[in-house]
Amino acid sequence: MINFSLPKFRRFSSLIAIGLIITTASVALTQEEEILIPPNNTPVEAIPGLYFADVLVRGRPIFQIGSLPEINATQRAEIINRRIASVLTQSDVVEQVTVKPDNPRQIATLQLNNRVLMTVTQQDAEDFGLEVEDLAQRWAKQLNQALNRPPLAIDVGQRLYETVRQLIQDTINNLPSLVGAIIVIGITWSAATSVRYLAFRWAQRTEGDSSTEILIGRLSYGGVWLLGSVIALGVMGLNFGALLGALGLTSVAIGFSLKDVLSNYISGIILLSARPFKINDQVIIGDFEGTIAQIQLRATTMKTYDGRLVYIPNQEVFQASIINNTASPRRRSSVKVGIDYGEDIDTVKKVIREAIDEIQEVEATPVPDILVCELAASTVNLEIRFWVDSRRSGFLATTSKVAQAVKEALEKADIDMPTDIYTLILREFPTQIQIKSEEG
Known part of the structure; x- marks a missing residue:
């Protein structure tokens, strides 16, 4: 195979092979230019995209292609995938993918059913460290294997194998970040436990109220875990900008779906901060009366005087009128x-x-x-x-x-405590009673 650099090729083609190029590459140029050149001829610096993108057959990635000076990898892969899908949809019989080398131009085209699927360029060869024709033959072989629909059992097995292999490969590639995240989580757990203990002891010395002690301990514990989670996600390479954007898009839906849950937790924090009652206080909350057994962020537990436990959501406690019978001794x-x-x-x-x-x-x-x-x-x-x-x-x-x-x-002391006395006044004495009285 003859190798030409691009300047030599231009001089040579302009002097000797103008007619040859027009006759032999007219079909390839008309179809390939649609693939490689974006509609608005935007410079590569202005086109957002990836350096490499997947070529898909029936939704399965076969190999990756790179970007070109005139088009980025994503746009290039979309055009190739659309052509492959079109051939599979319109043709009942799918022939073998063939390689058509174009040595003067240092390119090769992959064709299927007399249609150009893609062009293998010198840039692709440099990206993968192969000759243009060798890379084209490799891609043609991979496409032919993907286009040949195997039996169902074999197809399922291949898909399962590829999925497991890709999962193992991703795990191996991400192993350093996973190990780092696990280490951060372990350190976070240890730090959160220690901070909760220290905060709880400090609250015991300064506050003297069990409800406030519980609140300070839990908030300290949760704060350390929140910071540790952010660091662990950063070690795993999470894009915090994308995370914040996703949270912004879903915050409304989450707010509506978890409205009652969040309201109970917020009410619990307010109750633990305001301290209208504490554990072992005897209170009346709405229709319930008893002794406070436990105060949690989601609900308050009350033990009634007849021995039953009542779990009252903190939102209802926060909105109800509370009578604390033991607030004063x-x-x-x-x-x-x-x-x-x-x-x-x-x-x-x-x-x-x-x-x-x-x-x-x-x-x-x-x-x-x-x-x-x-x-x-x-x-x-x-x-x-x-x-x-x-x-x-x-x-x-x-x-x-x-x-x-x-x-x-x-x-x-002989002090009379009479019952209620009722006086009956009869203004018209009944005749029967008068006669009996006179007879008596």
Whole structure:
């Protein structure tokens, strides 16, 4: 095979082989120029694309081709793939791919069913370190093997083999980055655990609130993992610009699909920060009342007074009115009692106060109050207000003890506590009752 450099070829062709080139390469030029020259003749610097792109047969990559000065690799591969697909679609019988060398031009064309599929150029030969004709023969052989449809079992086996081989090859190629990412993940796990422990201990010394300690520990742990994940992805060669763009495109869909989940987590962070209650507090949240057992970022766990566990989403907790019965160590309770209108109220108050003073569970300060709260139809109702332990068990037990002591003290002092008395006035006495009364 005769090798010519491009300047020599131009001088030689202009003086000797003009007619030969026109007659022998007219078909190849008309078809190949469509392949190689972009429609707008854009310079290679202005065309975005890859240096190499895949040539596909029935969706399977066969080999790669490079870019040319007039066209990038992606555009070139798209044109070749379209020609191959067109031949496979329009022809029932697919012939063998043949190589047509053009030694004066130092190129070779690959033809199928009398159609030019592609041109192998001197640039391709330099890219792959072969002669033009040798590279053309290799590509023709690979195309023929791909075009010959094997039996189904063999085709499936070949595809499976190629997939596994490509996976193994990719794994080997990416092994350094994978090992680096695994090392970063291990360091991140160790650092996150240590930071969470240190942050939790620091919160225990400074905050003194279990909810805040949990929040600080979890946020520290999550922050370290977030930083470590970013570094690990960077070691694996992730393009953060592309990642941010993808996140921007999908943020709306993610926001709608995970609205409730994100709302619960954000509400949990706010609750742990605001601290309207803490673990072991006795609270009323909506229709539920009980003791707070656990505060998580997604839900709050409450143990009701009858022993049941209620998991309340933090979004509902955040939006509900919360009554914290144990926010203060003391809580006011009250007992009502009714006395007869004929009793001396001051004497009654003295008897009640002496009975309350004997109960140790009642707080001495603030001093219990005994108030006349209602003048009912048959009784004078008194309300006894006193302060006790805010825990429910102590609150109920002390309130019961005070009610019992007041009743017993009033009975001992012979103070009447009448029931409701109803007076019936009969304006028109029935005749039957009058006759019986007269007969009696």
